[in-house]
Amino acid sequence: MFRSVDWMLLDHTAPTPVAVGDLVSVDAGGMPIYRVVKLAAGHVWLDSERHDTVREMPLDLFRWRGSPAMQAAA
Secondary structure, X not given: OEEEEEEEEOOOOOOOOOOOXXXXXXXXXXXXXXXXXXXXXXXXXXXXXXXXXXXXXXXXXXXXXXXXXXXXOO
C-alpha cells in the first residue's frame, strides 16, 4: 500500500505515456488508483486493491500518472 504518491499529468502524446508498474488515476489523489500491469495500443491492463482480477481499460480514460513517494513497511 502507498502512503503518498507524487502525481503528474499523463502526457498522452508521449511515445510511452505510461510503463508497466506505473500508477494511474482519473483524478490526482482520487480513487481508485490502478497499477499498470500490461500495455497494448492505447489500452492498459490494470490491477487494483479493490478487484481480484486484472481489468483492461482504454488509456485515454486516465489523466494522471503517479509514482510512489513512500511505501509502507511490510
